[in-house]
Amino acid sequence: MKKRQSLIAVGYISAGNSIHQYLIFQLTLLLRKTINTQTMAFNGKWETESQDGYDEFCKLIGIPDDVISKGRDFKLVTEVIQNGDEYTWIQYYPNNHVVTNKFIVGKESDMETVGGKKFKGVVSMEGSKLAISFPKYHHTSEISGGKLVETSTATSAKGPVVFVRTSKKI
Known part of the structure; x- marks a missing residue:
């Protein structure tokens, strides 16, 4: 060689x-x-394996208690389709609730939160992580050890509240 x-x-x-x-x-x-x-490593379907900080985070950002309990043990499926810097990020929640966000890295896009709030945001790359600031929290997604690791951080009066969802490829 x-x-x-x-x-x-x-x-x-x-x-x-x-x-x-x-x-x-x-x-x-x-x-x-x-x-x-x-970046191509994000492509595919991912299923929740574990969640840390779920309840506290969801309560802080205003998710109703009944929705929190339905989602606590739900195996969320995330589907990511990528074409260069263009992404379609689809999340399948309980009761057939689906959130689809389409974005181009570095460009303003119309986005939607899990609670249905629509906003404009810019997804950027922080090293090998996709990152965006939602209205009530900052979110990053990365591939680590072959897993999709999503970290959301919100701020409370007591300090930061961190929610980490780890998903395996299916």
């Missing part, structure tokens, strides 16, 4: 390019591969 890479480098430099240009070219290819691997 190293011999092949050396031959490619010699050929690239022989074509009138500098070693500096070659290194920038190789770094660009490596970054593209890394970014595509990270």
